[in-house]
Amino acid sequence: MLGFVLFSFTPIVRSLYLSFTSWDILQPAKWVGIENYRVLLGSEELWRVMRNTAEYIVLYVPLLLAASLAIASLLNRDFRGVGVYKVLFFLPVLSSWVAGSLIWRWILNHKYGIVNVFLGYIGIKGPAWLDNKYWAMPGVVMASVWKDAGFSALIFLGALRGINHEYYEAAAMDGARPWDQFRHITLPLVSPTTFFVAVTSLINSFQVFTQVAVMTEAGPAGATQVMVERIYKYAFQFFKMGYASAMSWLLFIIILVFTLIQWRLQKRWVHYDG
Amino acid sequence: MVRSARAFKTALFYVVISLIALVMILPFLWMISTSLKEAEAVMVLPIRWIPEKISLKAYRDLFTISTIIPFHRATLNSLIVSLLTTFVTLTSSSMAAFALAKFDFRRRDQILMLFVATMMVPQAVTMIPNYLVLRTLRLPNTFIGLVLPMIYNAWALFLLRQNIMAIPEPYFEAAIVDGAGPFTIYRHVVLPLAKPIIASLAVITFMGTWNDYLWPLIMISDPNKATLTLALGNLNSRWGQHWELLMAGDLVSMLPVVLVYILGQKYFESGISVGGLKS
Numbered sequence: 001m002l003g004f005v006l007f008s009f010t011p012i013v014r015s016l017y018l019s020f021t022s023w024d025i026l027q028p029a030k031w032v033g034i035e036n037y038r039v040l041l042g043s044e045e046l047w048r049v050m051r052n053t054a055e056y057i058v059l060y061v062p063l064l065l066a067a068s069l070a071i072a073s074l075l076n077r078d079f080r081g082v083g084v085y086k087v088l089f090f091l092p093v094l095s096s097w098v099a100g101s102l103i104w105r106w107i108l109n110h111k112y113g114i115v116n117v118f119l120g121y122i123g124i125k126g127p128a129w130l131d132n133k134y135w136a137m138p139g140v141v142m143a144s145v146w147k148d149a150g151f152s153a154l155i156f157l158g159a160l161r162g163i164n165h166e167y168y169e170a171a172a173m174d175g176a177r178p179w180d181q182f183r184h185i186t187l188p189l190v191s192p193t194t195f196f197v198a199v200t201s202l203i204n205s206f207q208v209f210t211q212v213a214v215m216t217e218a219g220p221a222g223a224t225q226v227m228v229e230r231i232y233k234y235a236f237q238f239f240k241m242g243y244a245s246a247m248s249w250l251l252f253i254i255i256l257v258f259t260l261i262q263w264r265l266q267k268r269w270v271h272y273d274g
Numbered sequence: 275m276v277r278s279a280r281a282f283k284t285a286l287f288y289v290v291i292s293l294i295a296l297v298m299i300l301p302f303l304w305m306i307s308t309s310l311k312e313a314e315a316v317m318v319l320p321i322r323w324i325p326e327k328i329s330l331k332a333y334r335d336l337f338t339i340s341t342i343i344p345f346h347r348a349t350l351n352s353l354i355v356s357l358l359t360t361f362v363t364l365t366s367s368s369m370a371a372f373a374l375a376k377f378d379f380r381r382r383d384q385i386l387m388l389f390v391a392t393m394m395v396p397q398a399v400t401m402i403p404n405y406l407v408l409r410t411l412r413l414p415n416t417f418i419g420l421v422l423p424m425i426y427n428a429w430a431l432f433l434l435r436q437n438i439m440a441i442p443e444p445y446f447e448a449a450i451v452d453g454a455g456p457f458t459i460y461r462h463v464v465l466p467l468a469k470p471i472i473a474s475l476a477v478i479t480f481m482g483t484w485n486d487y488l489w490p491l492i493m494i495s496d497p498n499k500a501t502l503t504l505a506l507g508n509l510n511s512r513w514g515q516h517w518e519l520l521m522a523g524d525l526v527s528m529l530p531v532v533l534v535y536i537l538g539q540k541y542f543e544s545g546i547s548v549g550g551l552k553s
Contacts, residue, residue, distance in 0.1 A: 007423040008392045011403035018402065074291045079284075087536070088295045091302060094531045096485030098503040099524040102510055103301045106308065106517050112317045114304055146298065207396050210487045214507060228398045228488070235402050236492055248398040255396060 019245035029242065036246035049225050052137060056226070057205045059141040064201055065194060067145055068152035073186070075153065076160040090150040097147070101214035104143035105130065130216050133223035140211050140224055147211075152197045159193035160186070191270045199262050206255050227251045309333070309521035316517050332522035341508055343497045345523065348505035353530070355417055355490075355501055356483040359424045363479050364472055366425040371434035372464050376446065377456075386435070393428045397488070405492050415496040420489065430475050437471045438464055470541050477538035481531050502527045 019036055023029035040046055071089055075082060092100065107113045108129035116126030129139040167185050176184070187194075209228040212218050218225045218233075227247065235244035303323070308316055309332050311325045337346050373379075374386050404423050405414070413419030445467065449459045465472070487503045494500050500508070509523050 004389060004392070004426050004428075007404055007426045008395075008400065008428070009388075011400040011407070012392070012395055014403040014406075015399050071294065074287075074294065079287070085291060085295055087539070088299050090535070091299060091532070094481065094535050095524070095528050096487070096503055096506075096531075098485075098487050098506045098510075099527050102506065102520050102524050103305050105510075106521065107301055107304065109517075112319065112321075114300065114321065117319065117321055146301070150298070203396075207398065213487070214510060228396075231398050231402075232488070232492070236405075241402060241406075245399075245402055248396070248402065252394075252396055252399050256394065259394070 015245045015248060018242050019249050021242040023241040024239045025241060026239075032242070036243050037250070040243065040246055040250060045222075045225070045230070048222055049227055049230055052222075052224060053206060053208075053226050055137050056141060056144075056208060057202065059138060060144055060205055061198060061201050063141065063145045064148055064152060065197060067149040068197065069156050069190070069194070071149060071153035072156035072160055073182075075157055086154075089153060092147045093150040095147070097210035098214055100143060100147045101211050104139070104146075104211075105215050108139045108142075131220055133220050136216050136220060136223045140208075140215055143211055143215065144208070148201070152201070155197060156190060156193055159190045163189050188271045192272055195262075195266050195270045199259060202258060202262065203255055206251060206258075305521045305524055308517050309525055311518050313516065313518055332518040333526070335519055336522050336526065339513070339519070341505070341512055343500045343505040343508045345502075345505050345509075345526075347498060348500050348502045349526070351417075351499060352484055352502040355420050356480050358417060358421050359483040360476050360479045362421055363424050363427050363430055364476055367427055367430040367475075368434050368464070368468065368472060369460065371431050371438055372460050374431070375435045375438040386432075389428050390432055393432070401489070401492060408493065414493050415499050417499070419493050420501075423489075424479075424483075427479075430479070433475065434468060434471060437468050441467050473538060473541040477534060477541065480534055484531050 018029070020031060020033055021029040022032045022035070075086060075089070095103075107115055110116065110126075110128040110131065113126075113129075115129070119126040127135040129135045163186065167189075168181055171181050171185060207228050208226050209232070212224045212226055212229055213232075216224045218229050228251070231244045231247045231251070234240045234247065307323050307325065310328045310330070312327065312329045312331060315322070315325055315327070337344075374382060374389075400423075408414060408419045408422065411419075413422070441464070445463050446459065449463050454462070485503065486501075487507065490501045490504050491507075494504060506520075506523050506527055509520060513519050
């Protein structure tokens, strides 16, 4: 309870208060009303950050869902060595984001990185990924999907285990091919889990930080600037605490709105037991 | 005929799953390969997966070169902070969860709702005020400052509370009949029965702390108090083109977590598949 008051409730209230002030830590805080929000919403930077985040989400969420469901489907059967494969798929989850980012900086290295070397084998000249403003974000997304797929796969695996085998047997009897079974049985029956993974990965996408801080330092030319990275910069490098707090509240509101929208839309495609 | 068709299918399955697994672990294989090369051999095309001359120089350099943050120090710091955070998080969350699950007090359900609601608030909102509070207490650059905010973890608390609710009532009744007080019940009924979920939360908390970057980045500026992730970041900015060194550092930073995971794998898997579906 004390923890809640000290490190959750009070900070939330205080951050809201700070967002209406101008404060550089050294001078006392000055009340400025909605000025921070006005400047923030009028800034070109905010829209660049939003575009970058949108690009990240549009690429990341569907790729993550597809990759993790595919991995889970492969793991959802009894075969020799299933435990070993599970650990292999889970290794990226275990590495820290700093470690993962360093590996991917090397993988996406313009000249010597394995991605471009492999692309070279099939006659494609790979871009300078992280130094190219069009390819930096896709590069970050590749690393993110690789890093996170194992975790979501484990959640999907739990859902797949819960599906009654009789459905598949009945369908096979009616001559349904594996792909039809996947489409008409598996997909609807795991839709609550798909929903869960989609919501949580969307929420996490808005809060991407370490991979852009380490892989690209938010560059090149701001092409991978995102919200939390900006909040960190403004608060702890430029010491504009009020402005950074306003930004963090904006982030909170955005996350809230998107979560509510997803909640509303779930009726259209999520099937609970039945 | 049927039999060979089945054998073919099995073989095909292994080929497909192995190929995908290979894609997932290729980055690590390349990391290991690079870390065992000498500087001149790192940037040689075509890629040699097994270095011509296997060298441990990068590992030696890692602990001896001049970085701002000493690597062995950072490893020890990460270990202390991660163990401490795991202990603190689990103790406070399990006690609070027990209270919220089994004690009747005013507004209990509203308090729980409030706790659950805070899960919606991103870390970005609380990190600035948390830093300011800890700064007032003069706790930046201390381990206590790194650990203290973790005594409140709504997610762990909620998961534990759900699990304690699921413990059958007769266990508690029997303990009360035997004259056990709240602490005895906590110690001898709750803790043993919630062991699987506590163990999986321990693994998750340890990994999360070990791998965290943002909070140490905010709290720590003293190189001697830096965690391993900060040391890696520092290595990256100072020796960014020495890939053999970076990859050696990566491998060293990952080993403890891989070890903890393999030890706790059984608990951990059941923990997240249940937690994922119920929350």
